Amino acid sequence: MLLPVIMAGGSGSRLWPLSRTHYPKQFISLTSDDTMLQETIKRLDGIEHKSPFLICNEEHRFIVAEQLRNNSIAHSGIVLEPVGRNTAPAIALAALQAVNDGDDPLLLVLAADHVIKNEVRFADAVEQAKVHAIDGKLVTFGIVPTGPETGYGYIKQGNSVGRTGYDVERFVEKPNLETAKEYVASEEYLWNSGMFLFKASRYLEELGAHRPDILEACKKSIAGCSSDLDFIRLDEEAFKACPDDSVDYAVMEKTKDAVVVPLDAQWSDVGSFSSLWEVADKDLNGNVAHGDVITTGTNNSFIYSQSKLVSTVGVDDLVVVETKDAVLVAHKDKVQDVKSIVNELKKQDRNECKQHREVYRPWGSHDEIADGKRFHVKHLIVKPGESTATQMHYHRAEHWVVVQGTAKVLNGEKSYILSENESTYVAIGSPHKIENPGKVDLHLIEVRTGNYLEEDDIVRIEEYGVGY
Template identity: 40%
Template sequence: MKNPSIFVPIILSGGTGSRLWPVSREMHPKPFVKLADGQSLLQKVFLRAHYLPNVTEIITITNKEYYFKSKMEYEKNVWHEILPHSFLLEPCARNTAPAIALAVLRILAIHGPDAVLLILPADHLIENQDAFLQACQQAFSLAKINKIVTLGILPASLETGFGYIECGDSLGEGYQVAAFIEKPTAELAEMYLQSKKYLWNAGMFCCKAGVMFQELKQHAPDLLQAAELCWERSQKNNTDFIELDEASFALLPTISIDYAVMEKSQEVAVIAAHFDWQDIGSWEAYKKLHQADSNGNTILGDAILIDSQDNFIHSEDRMIASIGINNLAIVDTPDALLITQRGRTQDVRQIVQKLKENAHESYLTHRTVTRPWGSYAVLETSAFYKIKRIVVKPQHSLSLQLHQYRSEHWVVVEGMANVINGEQEYVLKTNESTFVPMKTPHRLSNPLDSDLIIIEVQTGSYLGEDDITRLEDVYGRMKE
């Protein structure tokens, strides 16, 4: 970028990625899905933003339930402490327009109307950082003359699952947008591919904060007014995050920025980006990231396939064996197994909807759940008992809490635990245990520099995770 005064990448990390179930869950959405190199999509977009020149700060907009998980993803990057970054935490999903409106208000309040923002979805994969930088430089030049500049992708294949942008008059660095087009038929997509006038809509764009504010004011005044009310009522006394006011946020409409502004504005331009871009929106798209064997099978994990061709196998733990299967996608996790024809992977969201309707936990969480203090895995459960493996990170502790409907037995299997149990405080070493009665305040802490691992057996009339009354919490979760 050429001497920008203020430049702020904004990472949109929302959505559930339901078509990547069972790896993606509502509490473990697509941005947290790991790729072959071990990095998540969220880590990759954070690094992509960090490597841009002259960045002032990075803002991530995400659900409040993902805050600690997102922070832990960023902390895996060696650069996370070098560049300022903060979070806007949403209480619920309201699509991209409300998120962007609130980000604009945040930037206006801190940096003023000439600050340039770059919107980056967290669930996209971009391979070529140099080409991405070049596209951002082109977009920045047009943004400085008060354009809203979207990054279009030159189509590499016939795609009916993407939206398209029609290029209009040339603007030197890019084009005036002639039209935004919804997901087309195969015949139209073929015509767009041959035409060279149509680009994939990647959902990335660059503009001044003041320009977006004026376009929201003109084209979505009710949304902007509701966003201003939410911003006014939100607490802003934390340097790491702003938790958006729940009651006023709920009044915001659920609408995308394309519908609210981009399709109505006369100030939208597009540049033709030349980097390798992929929206990993299904298991078929995920499969294309990996090399197939001589039989066309793509295998991630342990599998033995006999007389089987053109399959996608993803196994986290168990061995998968098959005989005589073709063109299937099989995705196995510890608590759920997906089997589908490869041509139907876009329909996996229908499975997720059925699971939600049936209140089945596998739509919501994995068997192993991340917490700011560590993680827990449910090993076995029934109506009146649940067995967990709890891992507490070094120098971390759970909240001081109590439960109304369950008691707990703890056995230390590795490490040492500091325990508060009612009025008592004591130490548990490996192979030692304790009992915590229901309605008794208790806390588990790890004083060592290695993991603490315990087995917890819960018994009671109700074993839901919402039966927690927090009395003290170092992670700021007292309102939950």
């Protein structure tokens, strides 16, 4: 049976300000109402498979679990990486977990942040690749190039294997433009997609042969793992000792059993706003618009509005992205340089590169409304049946106003119910928490007042994984 392995780690910067360190592009809705992670899993509907196995950063665990829950997606486990160690260890963790469960499935390794518009061709390519994987080959999917792209690595096809695959003659790093043109003209090269199919046991054999240090570290990490709700927590010390390496370098470039199956399915890794513009649906003027957007005399542009009206007049080939706390305006040919903006934000230690104004928690979310010298206003949403951690503050008091739903409040030694249009005051030093005992989302307005209003003024009296 085929076991999809979804790699949902990473925190890319090329789609800032939509993508942030704590909320990267795989968790964003970019080409449909579903997020890229949800689209990746939906893409498997045409393939017989087990429930997917996911690997993500520990800080993204509740986002992953919530997005699976929202689409009623069953899973075979969510492994939490305490630190990023690239794709070779990530795949090893999935393979070891599968083998430890007494199985040896075919692992279909997919990134959670790719777009594939022709899902029928994708499913056909997977079926073709299964023939080679069952035969013990390590299969990679090579994208049929649509042009001389310099942002991708390439795979040179060797001799044909059966009717559907080719031996991998060599992997090639990202070329310059002239070399990329030569590759495409030769019709011997494919783009390296970073998607794979192989038996769990075969991957472990090859990893053990070429990078036994990675395999040993992953074995120790799995041996010391523990379960926490939906999550599999690795032995942190063991995994931090694991070398950082990609599956291409660690295994695929070294094995003698690599096979590439061509895939022509309108694929993109959406590595920039220009590539997102290319795969998105456009109006008659070549514009891609998302949200509250009005244009006139505008052509071939990408315009994204999250919270405000965005209007453009007489412009061409622009990228305009508005979020609640940042605006990006860039020429479509210069979007690769967005990384330099993110690097500058990091140097200044600005929060805009780390997370959005709206922050997701296991119990719901909070969104900043106003921020002053001695006050801070937030909109809180608490999901049904959930509650914040019990906590207290030494420097701030809080006012809570219920605007929708019902709140059960712990405030000092008192516990009471608040309904819509009712409010309460939490004094400095008073233990408190908010619970939603109802069946609909609870919406509150929180007003903080005091001489120090930062998030680190908090004492959690009981832990809830991530408090507030």
